[in-house]
Amino acid sequence: MLLIIGFLCFASGVGIMLRGTFESFAMIGELNAKLPVEKQFNQLWWGPFKKLRFREEYKAAFPGSRRLLRNRLIGLVGIALILLGAFLFVKGLPQA
Numbered sequence: 345m346l347l348i349i350g351f352l353c354f355a356s357g358v359g360i361m362l363r364g365t366f367e368s369f370a371m372i373g374e375l376n377a378k379l380p381v382e383k384q385f386n387q388l389w390w391g392p393f394k395k396l397r398f399r400e401e402y403k404a405a406f407p408g409s410r411r412l413l414r415n416r417l418i419g420l421v422g423i424a425l426i427l428l429g430a431f432l433f434v435k436g437l438p439q440a
Contacts (some may be wrong), residue, residue, distance in 0.1 A: 345436070346433070346435050346436025347420075348366070349362070349436075350433030350434075350435070350436055353432060354426055354430060354433065356429070357421075357423065357424070357426035358422070360425060361419065364419050364422060367415050369387060375401060375405055375406075378405050420424065
């Protein structure tokens with residue numbers, strides 16, 4: 345039974361992380377529509393400084409938006425479900 349629950353948690357976490365990725369792409373597209381070409385963000389190759397610059401630019405362009413917080417929460421829930429699913433899956437394996 346733990347195998348099934350673990351697998352379902354893991355699959356749910358992956359699905360939630362995928363949804364967060366699509367949400368991030370939509371946010372990048374919205375911000376790029378407001379920025380000049382030389383300041384626009386590429387979809388790939390993100391590091392900590394690029395993420396920080398994106399958050400600052402997004403907060404300036406959309407001051408009342410809660411999408412940054414919601415996207416961060418989606419990521420945390422996804423990671424938690426993946427870890428919980430992996431733990432339950434391993435615990436449910438038959439002992440040799």
